Amino acid sequence: MPAPPLPPLIEVAPSPHLAEPSSTTRRMMIDVMIAMLPVLVMAVLVFHWYAVLQMGLCVLCCLATEAVCCWARGKPIPLGDYSAAVTGVILGLSLPWAAPWYIGALASVVAIGLGKAVFGGLGYNIFNPAMVGRAFVMLSFARELGASAYVVLHSNLEILTQPTPLTIAKEATRAIGAESFWPLFVGQVNGSPGETSAVALLVGGLYLCVRRSAAWGIPAGMLLSGFICAELLYAAGLTAFPPLYHLVTGSFLFGAFFIATDPVTSPVIHRGHFLFGTGVGVLSILIRVFSGYPEGVMFAVLLMNAAVPLINRWTIPRPVGGALAET
Amino acid sequence: MSVFSPVVHRTFARGVHPPERKGLAENCPIEVLPCPSKVVIPLLQHLGAVCLATVKPRQEVEMGDVVGEATAPVSAPVHASVRGKVGRATMATLPNGRHVPAIPIDAAEEQPFAGDALFEEIYGGDYPLDGLGHYLPQTIRQAAREAGLVGLGGAAFPTHIKLAPREQTPIDTLLLNGCECEPYLTGDDQLMQVAPRPILAGGLLGQLATGAQRVVVGIEANKPRAIRSLRQAAEGTDIEICVLRPKYPQGGEKQLIAAMLHREIPNGKLPLDVGVVVLNVGTAAALARAVVRGRPLTHRVVTVSGGGIRRPANVLAPIGASYRQLVEHCGGLRDNAVRIIAGGPMMGFTLGTLDAPVTKGTSGITILSEREVRRAGETPCVRCGRCVEVCPMRLVPTKLGLAARAGNAELARRHHIAACVECGCCAYVCPAQLPLVQLIRVGKVLARK
Amino acid sequence: METKAPGGGYLRQAWLVIFLGLLYGGALAGVQTSLGPRIEQNRRAETYRVIPQIVPGADAAQTTELTITGRDGKPSRVYRVHTAGGQLAGWVLPAGGLGFADRIDLLVGLDPELHAITGIYVLDQKETPGLGNFISSESFRERFAGMSAGEPLMVVKENPTAGRNEILALSGATISSESVANIVNTAIDNLREPLRGL
Amino acid sequence: MSNHDPTALERLINGILPENPVYRQLLGMCPTLAVTGAVKPAMTMALATAFVLISANCMVSLIRGLLRPHLRILVFTLTIATFVTIADRVLAAYLYEMSKQLGPYVPLIIVNCLIISRCEICASKQSLPVALADAVGVSLGFALALGSIATVREVLGSGTWFGLAVLPSNWPNWGIMVLPPGAFLTLGILLGLVEWLADRRRKHVT
Amino acid sequence: MDTLISLLQIGIGAAIINNFVLHYFVGICPFLGVSRKVETAFGMGCAVTFVISIAALLSWTFTYFILRPGAPLPGWVWRVAGGDPATSVDLSVLSYIMYIFVIAASVQFVEMYVRKFFPPLYKSFGVYLPLITTNCAILFACLEIMKNLQDPTRLWGLHEALTLALGGGVGFTLAITLMAGIREELDMCDVPKPLRGPGISLLTAGILAMAFMGFAGVDKSVADALKRLTENGTPRVEHRTLNTEY
């Protein structure tokens, strides 16, 4: 009796045979873009079309670089996972809108090329690609990206004629009063387009955490440690900004929710998330207050990225039932 | 659902909630497979040593006759599951890919039991829950051993070894595992509904054999009928019924013990070492049958379910019946069937054929259709940590996978690869679709060197 | 390969080392005696060459080097410079301190009465190219000439007020600018009293 | 590979490309990174290193018959340190600006593993002409490496080459290239490039 | 107090801002060669820190008393030998040779001492000691100390020399340990073939160097801040005006 043939599609595969349908890399990236929407809306409200221009350029350049790098290595071109697009968005929103075009373009090429492709592409990079790109141009074109780059004296957009809050903090001779908190919170100040509106960042960031596309331990650790650190420095009279101001100015919130949370370049274990966030928070504030640069988030993220392998090592959890005794 | 229910049931930490899809076979009462014309009885159906064949070709055997005897302490005899004539010894391929010697038996026309009578023979009979006290521990173990009893929950570990007393660590609790947390599988659920008394009797006998003070049945809240039936049957006995919040892999003994007793089994140790013995409910029923009625393990309930089968069902099948017979009994495969799985979809092995025999450890056959499996291509790990969040053993699966890929045994050991129970939670949630369990299996071999 | 008895080998080695030591020692002594003065002169010329630029009317040849002890208790080198005619033209103070990136070394020129700064010169700096490194530029150095040496310099970002000792910062390099001003302030502060005494 | 001792010509040629000290052997990385912000200091450094390497190689080759293992390294070090001091003084006397700019990196030639490795591998075993050829070859290779890295860094970072403007004046200088990270990045990328070319040639041959 | 602050400034500067590896490019060989595993890298870092401190102690002593222009010892010998007291004796031409021997001797000494008195310590990093003899980070520390002794306006004391050495060693350990952590990870990355090994390590070091540049100026402002706090307790007294009010 010959056995009837099996249906043609029968396949052999390792268990498990089910997978959580909503859990894909691409979905995580789309979540970031969704979370970015309020930020983008505020950016457009504050900076008008300037906000979008820089970002669009960065996204295009990032996608192009990603395609070229993958093509050169003979890999499939993975633009569909949107990770390069996310890098472009974050990079574009963290550069001053007025930076010349070649800065955005170079930053994008460096971000994807040096920040990502040389390590093997998506998932392998050690450092946050967008921050690698940003640091590269920041150190290259200090003049075009320094404090003065944000100020356009004769702009018809009034906000652009003012110095950024961080410049003011750095140079203030007296503590800054409470009356100016509201514009900082809403975002009616000068700065990089992505970072000005604390409220939009909070909304987007919470969405990311709730969706579990970002590990909540990172922003939690960062906000907590940043607050404590800023409080100590404020109490010692070393900074003009009260702690809460530090948290809502500059790229602190942007960093806490969108940059430090890049899963690839942050630890994998919850305790590690918290440690990592704490490190970024403390370093950001220290660099902000003590170094020659007005903002420290970018450097802090890169520094802590370098420490991630060590953090992952130190935070290996004790398995249920304890470690297997060496035999 | 449990969020709104008034009682917050116990459960273990982490784990996942895969779609249960139990509805397919949940309401199908156990049906009896018509006696197949031929069964192939593997001589190794358990964890341990291969049995030695005790029958010769052309020999006539009765249902229940020994066809292979245990030659080592950790082993269990196998019995003929039908009446018939022994054929020439062959090799059978078990679902896990192992080739083992097997005894084929051509079933006789006339079988001693068929249909309801067979069901009655296997799960019927009277089990006086208050009249078991006279069985001696040795008697119980001896009966379990002779009946070829092994765990029916999947691991197929010889039961008499589990019931052996231990001097250093006295057993205080006997757990009956009625979780059946794997999606699709409903065999234990049905069994608890229709045969609560053998199950409870098995529990009491296990208690006698191990000297445990308590017998507790662990059962997930998504099986209300089974809970009701067990509660009723347990009235008047000391057996406790503990309802658990459904979550995968609750049925894993480490998780079950954590959920019910808040005890952690040290890695590399057994439940015995924390004073617990865990028996699957089916095993308990078979134990009662072996002790009280002296019958060997010849049949078991197999769930045949999934979107790729025409008529999902819970089938009482003789050991050695081929998958093909069960599938055909259930209407055959649908055209969109893509995976034939021995066991449930989370831990089961896929088969490339239907010519495998049902063994003592076969809890189900899951046939998945195109729609049910997601076969998105694998992408690189994005270190999102989701696998870490769900691992019930609190491991770091992504590192285990990486270590295996890179052949880095030291890294694998540093991350306690040996503690992995291969439950598949990590791979289930992984957005990159990494075959983590497969990698971990490779890594375990690597790390042992 | 050598097949000598070990004892002889060691002896020969010892002689070899001693011989080489003498040879190299001699070579170094020769190099030092022949080049030493020239190096010293280079070192001096580095300062002297720029003296006319920062003290108007000075003649580098008419310079004397003094070592005095400043308020910080450490010895400091200063230069007394004269015109070609031999009149006191002013003072030059070497000064140094941290800038944005690394050490900045300067020369500060003062008028004979120590009332005004006559000019500064940046000997060494590693500030960011394109930003901080403009502290070496003529246009930045000019901002110091004529400032009062009696009170500290201030750095402002725009519209320096004449007569208030304010230096206009380099745009985008406020920190480097401030560092230079601070170094100048500290050096003058450190040496004003001892110089008065000379 | 043949197992005879390499001849003078082979040593000379090998040192330049096939066994380039920087790109192929990763020796002398510190000066390679530190002084390549511009071509001028890089070439000065290459010259100083060449002087030390040639002198030391010759010296060691001359006395090679007298050397015993346990004193060998001592003698090498003594020799190298002496020639480095001479080079340092000569630079300070005749190229004072450059000497200041190179700072500690001239004395650091003493511990440059490139030199001691040549003394060890070649000069202590082979005759004077071979040792000389080897030193010249390796020096050329080193100069080539320093020159190439410095060229990339100076052109991108300052828009000049050897101090001469080579890029249009509106070229935005990449400041980072003359800063420390630029050194690591340039060398990393050039190393990759050289490796890639070598790989392609290897494939081509087979 | 001022001394402590200036020591802090030197220490911070040497450890993170002018990091030996990432800023001055010394000790690149061990940085690339001994950074495969975190444990070994950390051991190497400790060994270097140890040796660098001993070498700094010795070379400061030699330089201060013998090798710097105007050093007391040769001057005394010169006068005793009847030389003209007006001509100063400058032995600095011998510095480099001296340092090299000082380093070789320190390594030998440290090795012997540690082996004898701290066997567990020896077990954990003794193997790295011989590797260090030719490490330029140590010579570099000696040269820095020399530079600051030759300039009479700086004339470092022993405490300053030791702080530099310790700071440099700690910075080296930090850099090499971070690098080792990253390289363990890189072994599992899909790095393009030509870049595997030294290429990707250098690129990583480049990014690390970019990150460390964020600390530029921290030593100065921390020292300034501490000075302000300790001097008059009135924070944020600055001699600058701001025309923009917020």
Ligand SMILES: Cc1cc2nc3c(=O)[nH]c(=O)nc-3n(C[C@H](O)[C@H](O)[C@H](O)COP(=O)(O)O)c2cc1C
């Ligand atoms: C992610 C991110 C990182 C940043 N890092 C820096 C930085 O390192 N240095 C800096 O000056 N500005 C940085 N900025 C921009 C600052 O947040 C701020 O907009 C800018 O410093 C304006 O302040 P300023 O005028 O004082 O320079 C960053 C912005 C973003 C979004």
Ligand SMILES: Cc1cc2nc3c(=O)[nH]c(=O)nc-3n(C[C@H](O)[C@H](O)[C@H](O)COP(=O)(O)O)c2cc1C
């Ligand atoms: C991840 C995992 C899931 C399991 N799920 C079940 C289950 O749902 N039901 C069950 O009876 N046994 C399950 N088992 C097997 C149990 O761990 C245990 O072996 C069994 O309950 C012991 O009883 P037995 O010897 O009678 O089979 C599972 C094992 C693992 C590792």
Ligand SMILES: Cc1cc2nc3c(=O)[nH]c(=O)nc-3n(C[C@H](O)[C@H](O)[C@H](O)COP(=O)(O)O)c2cc1C
């Ligand atoms: C890469 C980079 C290098 C810098 N280098 C210097 C520098 O050398 N000197 C300096 O004063 N400021 C430098 N800055 C700018 C400072 O961070 C700070 O923004 C500036 O001093 C503020 O001065 P401003 O208000 O005049 O713009 C640099 C900034 C960047 C991003």
Ligand SMILES: Cc1cc2nc3c(=O)[nH]c(=O)nc-3n(C[C@H](O)[C@H](O)[C@H](O)CO)c2cc1C
């Ligand atoms: C929550 C989240 C945050 C991310 N943040 C960044 C980021 O800051 N910079 C970036 O280049 N990519 C970011 N990505 C995209 C992606 O993870 C990143 O490009 C990888 O590092 C590429 O391997 C983010 C992705 C997610 C899900």
Ligand code: SF4
């Ligand atoms: S869930 Fe998958 S992608 Fe995420 S960390 Fe684990 S293995 Fe990597």
Ligand code: SF4
């Ligand atoms: S690592 Fe092992 S125990 Fe943990 S979730 Fe994965 S398969 Fe389960």
Ligand code: SF4
């Ligand atoms: S010996 Fe020193 S200078 Fe030479 S490459 Fe190695 S670490 Fe750098």
Ligand code: SF4
């Ligand atoms: S100097 Fe030392 S550490 Fe550097 S390459 Fe040579 S032997 Fe290795």
Ligand code: FES
């Ligand atoms: S079916 Fe639930 S654990 Fe096995």
